Amino acid sequence: MIKKMAASLCLLLSLTTLAQEGTSSPYSFYGIGDIKFKGAVDTRTMGGLNVFSDSIHINLQNPAHLASLKLTAFSVGATYATTKFQTETDEGKARRTSLDYLAVGIPAGKLGFSLGLVPYSSVGYKIQDLTEGDSPVYSRYTGVGGVNKVFTGIGYQLTKKINIGADIQYNFGTIETQNLRYQTGVDLVENGTREKNESDIQGFNVDFGATYQTKVNSKHTFFGSLAYTPESTLRLNNSRNIAVVLITSGTTSVVESQDIDVADTEIKLPSKLAIGTGYGEVKKWLVGGEVTLINNSVMSNRFVDIEGATFENSVRYSLGGYYIPNYNSYSSYFKKITYRAGLRYENTGLVIQNKSITDFAATLGFGLPLSGTFSKINIGLEMGKRGTQYYNLVEENYFNISVGLSFSDKWFVKRKFD
Template identity: 30%
Template sequence: MGHAATALRSGTYVNLSNPALWSDQALTTFSAGASLATVRGEDALTDEASVGTAGDLSSLHLGVPLLPGRLGVTLAYRPFSRVNYRAAIRDSLSVEGDMAPYTLNQEGAGGLQQLSAGVGAKVGSFLQLGASADVLFGSQELLQRTDFDDNVFLETRQARVTRLRGITATLGAAVTARNLATDDDALTVAASVRLPAALDASRTVTLGESLDRDTLRAPDGSLSVDGDVTIPLAVRGGVAYLSGLRWLAALDASYEPWSGFDSSLPVGGYDPGTGLDLLSDRVRVGGGFEITPAGRDRRAGVFQRSSYRIGGYAENGLYAPAGEDVTTLALTGGVSVPNRLTGARFDLGLEVGTRGSAEGVLVRDTFFKGTLTLNFGERWFVRRRFD
């Protein structure tokens, strides 16, 4: 649904976009998701294209209603950022009058993971509030390999591993008005804020030939360089309108001021030593629509009880190389299929879009992403009565 989730309320799903909505939980819910993405990149300078495919675990979470429909807690694990690329540059150098061609290979892998734990509560009949503590941790490895065609020189490798860790928090709120146009509709307006995160960083650089690499010492003689990285806040707002259980529409907007990013260590697009700063504010707007033909009728067939979704979004990326914004436009769609088990659903999603431009010095990506999420829910902590 175009990633429009800030105001989506559900008694069977746990909404990781807004901790305030965790109070809606009626069942103890476990969810696991995976994704597979294919990206085709076109280089404007060389007019060449390449294709890459990668899969990943998208999320794991456990939601427990302490007071069904009023108070719920959630524990969630999900990726916060990803680094996954490979690029090659062909060049040559002069060796005793002869040209020695070589390939400069650059690879990146890793990323940050997010572990969250929090609570959502319903206050009164229309207000919901929530908060979570979020631990960010992980590492990023950048590898540069130089391969000479004639094998006169050994392959040289330089690797830079940066380990990051820190903690932040997310706050959320939602307000719902019911029975506006019909007796069973609801309009929800919601917002969430992820506070800035100060991360401790440690970087190790190794240099060597082939598989033998030695750790380079920092100017102070240590084997690693310590620093700090500050990730800016993220603000999300959304609105959702639900008509019974048959259809709903949602609209979301998010803002991340990456122009205020700060780091004592050089990172991609940012170097405090040289003054390089290619980061810009990130803005995303998205929306979507869902229809469930059977609505509340549990006796209908599986296709009538399935939920069908479609949406789209536009995003201004956080990198602005050559002073040009990198824009992403995408369409999303999917289906949620119920299971015979109460609270169990299988969600299939597809995302198709483009990122960037093949003009000037930029690269244009065309991407296809498929997701599969398994949701299981059952009622726990039920007090048995014996007559």
């Protein structure tokens, strides 16, 4: 299993080197960027449904599920994203490959433990604006960086029907933004000003969870889940540099620069409450739904002088499930595949020009078992739309392909023979 882990790491790390920015969305201009993490591939392809306690997959959004692990699990996932941007007058395309998560889950009787890394949010935008007049002024806005989470969690089987759990997360990262303003001069020389901002981010937050399942009859089971994240604070160590620049044939040279003292700030991570239910036959099929309430109104921009957007409380609806024709089939590999599908709709909480930015997606997934093991390759497809092309905003039509590798095996077993 160690060799499989090493091979998967090499594969996914080579994929992520294709693009260092995890997003190309202009909406990552606001707050701490575009929230990238939406769960492991197996749950993400069910519209984000997190009600099922899986014995071989690590659930990264409700720590109570850790108590259901029966095998040590190593999970890693990545996404290749293509996005088409549209406004009323223009359009463009972008592609990104990013690492989604890296985690280990270890069962220990009624307990389950996890440790991992999640790239939580990402900033990666390039925006140009033109103010027309006798002397046209161009503005170019760029940003890179994001927030990562290192976490450790524990789940406990309180009764045969109830699991509880909690995890703690350390958030860290750097966000760099730049605003370049210039006017067209003579002899292809453009002069202007450049403002650079940098925020080093750190802080802690915790998650709590509980799950419930009970037999309805000899075949069917009812599932319930509850996950709660209290509000937390991220501390931002801010710096700013102002420069007078000359731009000649696309090359920017600094004439004079000065560091500006700016106050260190804090930004709130919103509280979140997710409630879900499901119904189905274990190892056969499941359907369920989940509602997530997020107190995004506490969010703010990184610098108080950034205008044009506010945040509101948001809600996300998830509907999905899976189907396995025959998980123990010896005659057909296709009957052992887990087929997943789902729908997701959310009000993201971002409001621009009094218009709420919404996101809708349809998902499809396949859990491909590896012969002779409990391990799986999970493949996910996601097609969706965020925002609108009207009201001077941007509509994003995206298609994502996600690959998750989940290796499950027994660890820490004493050998009977040397």
